[in-house]
Amino acid sequence: MEWETVIGLEIHAQLATRSKIFSGASTAFGAPPNTQACLVDLGYPGVLPVLNGAAVRMAVKFGLAIGARIAPRSVFARKNYFYPDLPKGYQISQYELPVVSNGSVEIETEAGGSKRIGVTRAHLEEDAGKSLHEDFKGMSGIDLNRAGTPLLEIVSEPDMRSAKEAVAYMKKIHSLVRYLEICDGNMQEGSFRCDANVSVRRKGETKFGTRCELKNINSFRFVERAINHEVQRQIELIEGGGRVAQETRLYDPDRNETRSMRSKEEANDYRYFPDPDLLPLEIAPAFIAEVKKTLPELPDQKKTRLMQQYGLSAYDAGALIASRELADYYETVAKTAGVEPKLAANWIMGELSAALNKDNLEVTASPVSAAMLAGMLKRIQDNTISGKLAKEVFEAMWAGEGDADAVISKKGLRQITDASAIEKIIEDVMSGNPGQLAAYRSGKDKLFAFFVGQVMKATQGKANPQQVNELLLKKLKG
Amino acid sequence: MPLTAADVRHIARLARLAISEQDIQVYAGNLSKILDFVAQLDKADTSRVTPMAHPLEMVQRLRDDTVAESNQRDLYQENAPQVEAGLYLVPKVIE
Amino acid sequence: MHTKTLAELARDLRARKYSSEELTRACLARIERFNPDLNAFISVLREQALTDARAADVRISKGGAGPLTGLPIVHKDIFCTRGVKTSCGSKMLDNFVAPYDATIVERLKTAGTVLLGKTNMDEFAMGSSNETSFYGPVKNPWDPRRVPGGSSGGSAAAVAARLAPAATGTDTGGSIRQPAAFTNLTGLKPTYGRVSRYGMIAFASSLDQAGVITHTAADAALLMQAIAGFDARDSTSVDRPVPDYTAELERPLKGLRIGLPKEFFDKSLDARVGDAVHAALAVYRQHGATVHDISLPNFWLSVPTYYVVAPAECSSNLSRFDGVRFGHRCENPLDLMDLYTRSRGEGFGAEVKRRIMTGTYVLSAGYYDAYYLKAQQTRALIRQDFLEALRQVDVIMGPTAPTPAFGLGEKTGDPITMYLNDIYANGVNLAGLPGISIPMGFVDKLPVGLQIIGNYFDESRLLAAAHQYQLETDWHTRIPKGFE
Known part of the structure; x- marks a missing residue:
């Protein structure tokens, strides 16, 4: 049975702003826990979000670079769910009307050709904090420094057909965001992260198979391994008479396996609705033109x-x-x-x-x-x-x-290019190795390399190799 | 459309509200009344009406990208029920 | 001193008839005497108030005083006040000390006012009677068996009983206007976006608006001057010049076109309240205003629309109260789910839970279109009606509430009956328009309020229309028995 893999990627790129997307707290990496979490980031009662203009500019820059549509009007929505790293109990994101849609990039295929990968949309949203699982009396610790860091979520079409293509696409986007200077691309620090939607189908089938979402695949190497592993798992499942369940799976790089995320299994009902604390984002043609001028060579x-x-x-x-x-x-x-x-x-x-x-x-x-x-x-x-x-x-x-x-x-590494000096050394080498000289002259051509080595050794490698070759050839002939 | 006790349990779980079993029935009654009441909206013809999310027809203002906050962790954590080493503590998060 | 208006007290302070400290002590003495029965306060800030009063006196003596320097006020306990418990009337925030000032608190502080305390309110501003407060109901100074209205019930009772000359409040669906009507006060809900929402604990973000409860329109103008205006910390704050509200009070009534919506005068209105409205209109006519019949054909949609939009927004706004960073946390949570459900289950009262669940339901998968999206559309129809009417008239007038103050416990059994008490108020919030309630007489010895609704940012016209009426009538000067 021949199988085809279908992959779509959701890439989260942290935007390289100085301050957060909705607050004036710093986005610098590595500060002590919760020292860069201000009232807005902590979701304190009464505080309100105000949108960072630089984040918008960066999103537009990305949109222009992938030939996408920049929405003249886009809307921030609330995605409601409870999680300790999500202080407000909702994430401010864009749902129905994202700022960027319908773009594409070209990747190089293994065969050496190129392939267009569609970018369905890219939208602005806020990052969550982090849960630290080291043991605090059997509890988890929450650090909200990262909460509110601007993210551009870049969602591809399910256009990739192999893990290698997925990696090529991810590298392409990675290089692009760094060219645009909108993301530092640091994957160790989590500035550039990726989830993959993976499904398989029989070759020739036009309908997509049931997909699984792989989380936590934060290096190019892991993406390839995680996808390959997941593809294998799905194929074995189907060939064994089973069915793929649509679910979120976490990639464990230490064991090179994916496992179902129990915490995400509960029916997700995010109850999206327009965030009443934020007004529609309007992007005028003049704004786009101004951003266009700042585009570097891609x-x-x-x-x-x-x-x-x-x-x-x-x-x-x-x-x-x-x-x-x-x-x-x-x-x-x-x-x-x-x-x-x-x-x-x-x-x-x-x-x-x-x-x-x-x-x-x-x-x-x-x-x-x-x-x-x-x-x-x-x-x-x-x-x-x-x-x-x-x-x-x-x-x-x-x-x-x-x-x-x-x-x-x-x-004293200056090369010896003086022909007479080199000749003198060659002569010394020849007279010092009469046996080899005789052997060479009787047809043992391979000994030529021996003479080159001796000359170079005598000059501590400084003789011009080309000249040594030429002169040796002449001299050895006698 | 009356809500069942199961509906109320589901909503309460989505909203992370512990509701005692005896209260579930009371809420089922109240919420059913409220939903019946708001169901009057069905009678309005809104086929050509653009939804209104906001009273003012304004657009989002953009903030300059400057860091305007300093570390106030100690002050902000005075209200926290449980902290250690600057972290907010919660029962183990299982992924 | 306690029978004087804010404007009169301001004049007296500048004339050094008494000091801010003396005035503050007088207020604190009345609070001590009357509050145990009224329950209008959640916190009384005695020492802080006296310190601030003395500082104000220094400023006055140095000639550096502004129009509000040294005037005592009270804040609804929904406004974050640095270093002060800010409970929002909830067990959830019983232990919460705000680490920052709401913009309106900050502005009134900068203006030199003296904060006497934080007033009682319906829990998270969800209620029309102040009976949902974790701190117990507030009594109406006009009749202790009756409610003062809500949710700004503590603010209204404190001002009506002359414990403080003026108060701040918030109005999401009538929470300033209805208590003002029930306690014979002037209550202004400004245009959405006119006063910053920063630091005001959100109930329904697209409806919430801060305002004031005072004895007179002139007092409201004084406070509005300090609190209105652009705030960069609130994306929904409007950057637009603030008029001189006090100067604008002098606009005459002559030529004012008043619209009377026929939908406000149906069977749900206590006929005696309707009579009071007509009596008030007679005063306006006498002074050259004209009254026109208008129609708000989608008016009937306003309460059901409100009870989709407001709970939807509140269900999301109140998700941040999860027992992790602030607020009530249950004892010994077994796991994360237990922490959330018990902290929230214990921290919130019944009405708040009801609204959170209603809101969760109307936003949930499969119901969003039928409820939430539909309500956004009916909301548009309601606004369209108002704007249509305001093309024909300058202001719309009618009753603030269908009845005078009702009895404690009278409506707590049935949420819908309670909700319908705000039938004339909800639509104004849905449209985002300004509205004011002013005293217009008494029914059964209980005060009733006239509501004046204006166009966006037309607060000065509302205040002028109220002020001119107050020059001709003395309803607003009546003091409840026992509080003279």
């Missing part, structure tokens, strides 16, 4: 431009635009006179990325700045150093030993 546009401007492959350009900061870094290097753009791309995607990964750093925190890397690449291209020496120079720069020129002169 990832897809940037990719095309990098390919055209620097002659990069789609693969290289795609990797370099992963974040706006990485792309900026690349462009600073590639624009430096005397640096070959392709070489810059190789170094950034190779050594630099590896080093950043190893030290778990963002590109903006790289010890080797774009100017430093450009300075080093210039030395490769003017033959001051070889590619191999450059790795040593890079490591020294990474360790904080100064820029390329300083490292080169301090460590």
